[in-house]
Amino acid sequence: MPSIDLETETGRKEALRRMLTIRWFDTTAGERFADGEIPGFVHLYIGEEAVGVGACAALEEDDYITSTHRGHGHCIAKGLDPKPMMAELYGKREGYCNGKGGSMHIADVDAGMLGANGIVGAGPPLGTGAALTIDRKGEDRVALSFLGDGAVAQGQVHSAANLAATWDLPVIFLVENNHYGEGTPVEEQHNVENLSATAGAYNVPGITVDGMDVTAVNEAVLEARERARAGDGPTFIEAETYRFHGHFEGDEELYREDDEVERWEARDPIDSFAERLMDRGELTDEGFEELTTEAKATIEEALEYARSAEEPTPEEAYDDMFAVEVPEITSFAQQLRADGSGPKGGER
Amino acid sequence: MASAGLEAEQTEEMTVREAIRETLREEMDRDEDVFLMGEDIATMGGVLDVTGELHKQFGKDRVRDTPIGESGFMGAATGAAATGSRPVVEIMFSDFLGVAMEQVMNQMAKMRYMFGGKTEMPVTVRTTEGGGMGAASQHSGTVHAWIAHFPGLLAVAPGTPAAAKGLLKSAIRSDDPVFFFENKMIYEQSGEVPTDEDFTIPLGEASVEREGEDVTVVATQRLVGESLSVADELDGETDVEVIDLRSLYPLDTDTIVESLNKTGRLVVADESPLSYGVHAEVMARAVENAFYSLDAPIQRVGVPDTHIPFSPPLEGEVLPDGEKVRDAIERIA
Numbered sequence: 001m002p003s004i005d006l007e008t009e010t011g012r013k014e015a016l017r018r019m020l021t022i023r024w025f026d027t028t029a030g031e032r033f034a035d036g037e038i039p040g041f042v043h044l045y046i047g048e049e050a051v052g053v054g055a056c057a058a059l060e061e062d063d064y065i066t067s068t069h070r071g072h073g074h075c076i077a078k079g080l081d082p083k084p085m086m087a088e089l090y091g092k093r094e095g096y097c098n099g100k101g102g103s104m105h106i107a108d109v110d111a112g113m114l115g116a117n118g119i120v121g122a123g124p125p126l127g128t129g130a131a132l133t134i135d136r137k138g139e140d141r142v143a144l145s146f147l148g149d150g151a152v153a154q155g156q157v158h159s160a161a162n163l164a165a166t167w168d169l170p171v172i173f174l175v176e177n178n179h180y181g182e183g184t185p186v187e188e189q190h191n192v193e194n195l196s197a198t199a200g201a202y203n204v205p206g207i208t209v210d211g212m213d214v215t216a217v218n219e220a221v222l223e224a225r226e227r228a229r230a231g232d233g234p235t236f237i238e239a240e241t242y243r244f245h246g247h248f249e250g251d252e253e254l255y256r257e258d259d260e261v262e263r264w265e266a267r268d269p270i271d272s273f274a275e276r277l278m279d280r281g282e283l284t285d286e287g288f289e290e291l292t293t294e295a296k297a298t299i300e301e302a303l304e305y306a307r308s309a310e311e312p313t314p315e316e317a318y319d320d321m322f323a324v325e326v327p328e329i330t331s332f333a334q335q336l337r338a339d340g341s342g343p344k345g346g347e348r
Numbered sequence: 349m350a351s352a353g354l355e356a357e358q359t360e361e362m363t364v365r366e367a368i369r370e371t372l373r374e375e376m377d378r379d380e381d382v383f384l385m386g387e388d389i390a391t392m393g394g395v396l397d398v399t400g401e402l403h404k405q406f407g408k409d410r411v412r413d414t415p416i417g418e419s420g421f422m423g424a425a426t427g428a429a430a431t432g433s434r435p436v437v438e439i440m441f442s443d444f445l446g447v448a449m450e451q452v453m454n455q456m457a458k459m460r461y462m463f464g465g466k467t468e469m470p471v472t473v474r475t476t477e478g479g480g481m482g483a484a485s486q487h488s489g490t491v492h493a494w495i496a497h498f499p500g501l502l503a504v505a506p507g508t509p510a511a512a513k514g515l516l517k518s519a520i521r522s523d524d525p526v527f528f529f530e531n532k533m534i535y536e537q538s539g540e541v542p543t544d545e546d547f548t549i550p551l552g553e554a555s556v557e558r559e560g561e562d563v564t565v566v567a568t569q570r571l572v573g574e575s576l577s578v579a580d581e582l583d584g585e586t587d588v589e590v591i592d593l594r595s596l597y598p599l600d601t602d603t604i605v606e607s608l609n610k611t612g613r614l615v616v617a618d619e620s621p622l623s624y625g626v627h628a629e630v631m632a633r634a635v636e637n638a639f640y641s642l643d644a645p646i647q648r649v650g651v652p653d654t655h656i657p658f659s660p661p662l663e664g665e666v667l668p669d670g671e672k673v674r675d676a677i678e679r680i681a
């Protein structure tokens with residue numbers, strides 16, 4: 001059973017709800033970043049919601065995903081809770097990573113989310129590794145690695161794809177081709193028209209789907225998942241999509257024209273899916289408004305949660321380096337803290 | 349802290365190579381989650397014949413020949429460790445770690461911390477180091493200082509067969525990433541190894557292999573044995589204490605300081621480049637913690653910041669050995 005069944009009306013509504021939640025999470029994150037409330041940098045997923053939701057809907061709860069630096073959408077699509085997500089963006093202790101990861105590193109291993117990732121192309125080897133555990137333990141689950149079109153140029157992506165294909169591991173590589181790697185168009189980074197052509201080198205299926213269509217992505221991943229579970233190895237899927245915002249918030253976007261953005265915005269994955277549901281008589285304008293209001297309320301709540309959550313204490317910077325206590329960390333911290341009040345233990 | 353004293357236990361004579369292989373066998377027998385992966389480690393038994401015929405006992409699912417793609421399989425080991433496996437990865441020559449470093453430094457080393465402590469990373473990376481075979485610069489490097497320097501990674505480098513067994517067991521059983529550095533010139537070195545299947549050496553404990561009053565030699569890997577021979581040669585002249593450092597990170601400051609409080613003189617012998625490395629770290633700990641015990645300038649024996657050349661006379665020139673340890677001792681004794 002997929003975690004969200006798009007064959008059912010409830011499933012379709014849930015998919016729409018998740019896409020709206022992502023949209024409002026990221027809209028809010030963008031605004032609060034502009035206000036200076038959120039530190040670091042944030043990369044928004046707005047415009048790409050159909051890819052994350054379509055893919056994660058096809059997965060089961062205990063499947064694994066690896067994500068990218070643009071990970072908020074993947075997290076929500078995988079079912080993570082927006083409250084600790086937002087708290088993580090605010091660097092709070094209640095965040096998924098206790099404030100150590102931030103926007104680019106949200107993870108919840110228990111939920112099968114093996115981390116957003118600040119390194120372009122680092123996810124596919126990790127997804128291949130999760131699939132290796134699954135394979136060795138004979139578990140009935142799969143791993144899916146999201147990666148950007150830019151990431152397809154990374155050597156480690158190919159090294160991982162070759163390993164996964166050779167060993168028939170249950171992993172799916174899902175390229176989100178949003179047509180830019182930072183400011184450089186995909187055509188200037190690759191010599192192939194479709195990035196799914198990559199699959200040919202590994203003798204696994206490679207397909208390109210419309211990444212603005214949640215059901216198209218969903219169907220492709222469902223099929224890839226079956227293949228993976230059957231022991232037939234990985235599938236390379238390219239989803240053609242577009243990010244409506246800049247590479248990061250504050251990006252001046254000098255590399256693209258307004259009319260290109262407008263053309264893609266006209267294909268908004270949320271609006272188009274809602275329209276289809278309306279055509280089927282499953283959704284009314286009021287129903288859509290209601291879902292939108294709910295999504296906004298969920299994010300408003302997450303924002304309140306994040307704002308009122310506690311800051312970690314500075315000493316927590318020394319926690320969680322290792323499973324065991326390492327004397328160096330405690331003794332160096334003790335020596336170097338201005339007030340001499342480093343963590344306890346490790347007395348020398 | 350720990351000393352060489354293995355007298356109370358049952359032991360068997362074996363080489364470093366055999367100690368490593370038997371440890372892998374015992375740990376795979378003990379724990380289904382442990383598996384090996386690396387290039388040519390199954391059918392070929394590894395280019396340095398460490399993994400031998402383990403695949404015959406455990407099958408090719410648990411002794412996995414990988415494609416030649418260090419970044420891919422190091423990353424796969426990292427992802428596997430994060431999801432409940434205990435992979436033991438072999439990197440054929442430590443020089444090839446460069447190919448896999450992204451997965452080592454940004455994923456394996458950082459995931460636990462960046463995820464707020466919510467991931468285990470029980471992965472062991474075994475790799476060979478060192479010159480002496482005429483293998484030239486790309487197959488002779490000693491890179492353990494990089495790894496020991498990088499936060500989030502533990503690093504060990506045994507100098508005896510017993511240390512090889514005890515440390516490899518601890519590495520495999522650890523929930524942290526541990527790099528296990530094998531000097532390729534000591535695979536044939538033999539010694540007594542405890543037969544106990546639960547014999548472990550805690551990560552972070554050095555061993556006093558020979559007690560002495562005059563000069564402390566803190567050595568690693570091949571230079572442990574060479575320093576012991578030098579100490580025997582100097583017997584009656586200079587009373588040399590030899591410490592096998594064993595763990596590079598964490599580093600056993602206490603054992604070094606205790607020894608210095610007795611001898612007041614220190615030689616650090618390690619086959620890595622001399623700048624910014626293991627030597628410097630041991631010296632820093634000595635100065636920070638035993639400054640007033642020091643009676644002479646600290647001496648270091650290592651590679652003079654060159655790559656390892658091919659031609660035997662050139663290679664012999666840059667590689668540290670017993671003679672260089674002896675010279676260093678004599679400069680300060």
Ligand SMILES: Cc1ncc(C[n+]2csc(CCOP(=O)(O)OP(=O)(O)O)c2C)c(N)n1
Binds near residue numbers: 068069120179
């Ligand atoms: C190894 C590495 N190189 C460069 C960067 C800087 N960087 C961050 S995102 C990015 C573009 C990634 O493009 P793509 O993979 O297409 O993902 P998208 O941003 O389009 O989602 C770059 C170059 C990085 N984080 N990691």
